[in-house]
Amino acid sequence: MNAEAQTDPQPQETPDLTNKSVIKATVLLRELGRHRRGITVTELSQAVGMTRPTAFRLLLSLEQTGFVDRIDNRYLLGWEVARLGRLADPHTGLVARIQPALNELAAELNETIGFAVVTGELDFDMIAEANGSRMLNVSQEYIGHRYPLHASASGKIILAELTDDRVTAVLPEKLEAYTRQTITNRAELTVELHDVRRQGYSTLDNELEEGLFAVGCPVRDVTGQLIGILTVNGPIQRMKTGRLPAIVDRMKEAANTVCKSMI
Numbered sequence: 001m002n003a004e005a006q007t008d009p010q011p012q013e014t015p016d017l018t019n020k021s022v023i024k025a026t027v028l029l030r031e032l033g034r035h036r037r038g039i040t041v042t043e044l045s046q047a048v049g050m051t052r053p054t055a056f057r058l059l060l061s062l063e064q065t066g067f068v069d070r071i072d073n074r075y076l077l078g079w080e081v082a083r084l085g086r087l088a089d090p091h092t093g094l095v096a097r098i099q100p101a102l103n104e105l106a107a108e109l110n111e112t113i114g115f116a117v118v119t120g121e122l123d124f125d126m127i128a129e130a131n132g133s134r135m136l137n138v139s140q141e142y143i144g145h146r147y148p149l150h151a152s153a154s155g156k157i158i159l160a161e162l163t164d165d166r167v168t169a170v171l172p173e174k175l176e177a178y179t180r181q182t183i184t185n186r187a188e189l190t191v192e193l194h195d196v197r198r199q200g201y202s203t204l205d206n207e208l209e210e211g212l213f214a215v216g217c218p219v220r221d222v223t224g225q226l227i228g229i230l231t232v233n234g235p236i237q238r239m240k241t242g243r244l245p246a247i248v249d250r251m252k253e254a255a256n257t258v259c260k261s262m263i
Contacts, residue, residue, distance in 0.1 A: 021058065024050065024054065024058055025058050025061070025062060028044065028048060028050075028055060028058055028059065028062070028068075029062070029067065029068075029077065029081065031044060031047050031048050032044070032068065032075060032076055032077050033077055035076065036076070037074070037076070038074030038075055038076040039074060039075060039076070040073055040074055041055050041056050041059060041073075041075065044059075044075065059075055062078070063075075063078070065080065066079055066080035067080045067081055091125070091127045091128075094117065094127070095127055095128045097261040097262065098115060098128060098258050098261045098262065099128060099130070101254055101257045101261060102115055102128055102129065102130035102254075102258075103130045104254075105130070105232075105250065105251070105254045106130035106131055106132045107130075107132065107133070109132060109232060109247060109250065110133060111132050111233060111234040111238070111239070112129060112130070112132065112233045112234060113129060113131075113231065113232055113233075114126055114128070114129045114230070114231040114232075114233060115128040115129070115219075115228060115229070115230055115231070115258065116154045116228060116229045116231070117227070117228050118158070118226050118227055118228055118229065121158075121161075121162075122149065122170060123158075124154055124155075124158060124229060126145060126147070126154070148175075148176065148178070148208070149171070150171065150175045150176075150182075150183060150189050151176075151178050151182050151183070151204070151207045151208045152204060152208055152214075152216075153203065153204040153214040153215060153216030153229075153231050153233075154202075154231055156192070156196055156202035156204070156216060157196065157201075157202050157218050157226070157229045158226075158229070159171075159193055159196075160196040160197050160202065161226055164190055164193075167186070167189075167190055167193065168186065171186050171189070173185075173186045173187075174186070175189065178207065178208050178209070179206055179208065179209065179210055180206075181205060181207050182207045182208070183207060200252070201215055201216060201217045201218075201251065201252075202215070202216040203215055203216075204216070205236070205240065206236060211235055211236055212233060212234075212235070212236070213233075213234060213235065213236040213239035214231055214232065214233045214234075214239075215231065215232045215239070215244070215248060215251060216229050216230070217229070217230045217231070217248070217251040217252055217254075217255050218230075218255065219258050219259050219262070220255075221262075221263070222263075227259070227262065228255075228258065228262065230251055230254060230255050230258060232247055
């Protein structure tokens with residue numbers, strides 16, 4: 001081997017700087033958040049796929065710092081989690097992570113893109129949007145507004161997660177009209193929700209604002225849980241055309257990208 005070959009730099013692997021114990025602790029905290037009445041260390045370790053001794057050691061440390069409370073033999077989230085939660089903006093970091101995907105989709109489809117995060121069984125918050133370059137676009141005033149479940153693309157996605165019986169329980173038989181096209185009959189809306197479940201997306205056709213057509217696509221985590229809703233909004237004359245199938249396919253791809261950004 002010559003001297004030049006001996007001195008050639010060798011590629012080096014990037015070191016893994018993550019702390020696995022910290023990651024495991026956050027996994028435990030996230031799982032504890034699903035058990036408001038607490039959970040035993042054995043149940044918790046089984047739920048997250050961790051050995052009982054490891055889970056116990058981490059819980060002991062978290063308990064000493066106030067992030068976990070223990071009542072008898074059951075663990076639950078501690079006061080420190082609640083204190084920090086009040087100080088944190090729940091969406092600032094999330095918006096920064098997903099905004100590039102929204103911008104890319106808006107530029108590609110040349111329409112207004114919105115993203116809502118699911119905050120409860122019947123609740124969602126519109127937290128981010130991006131706009132295409134067309135001169136004629138829908139208003140960029142969606143963030144922070146409240147929208148009717150039966151007359152919004154996001155609301156229909158939320159309702160489609162429920163059983164028919166649950167929809168009957170949460171919605172009145174007669175629904176409020178916003179335009180002449182608003183679905184005001186609960187039974188008729190329930191039939192449309194069947195289509196939403198089957199096709200994997202929702203549409204809003206002149207039902208909330210005159211001339212507005214919207215498509216909603218669910219964003220799900222690895223367990224299939226609905227965590228967000230991606231929407232495309234535009235004038236009926238552009239949206240309600242033969243390009244709709246391509247828009248839906250592109251939205252589903254973008255939903256996967258957004259999901260990865262949220263994790």
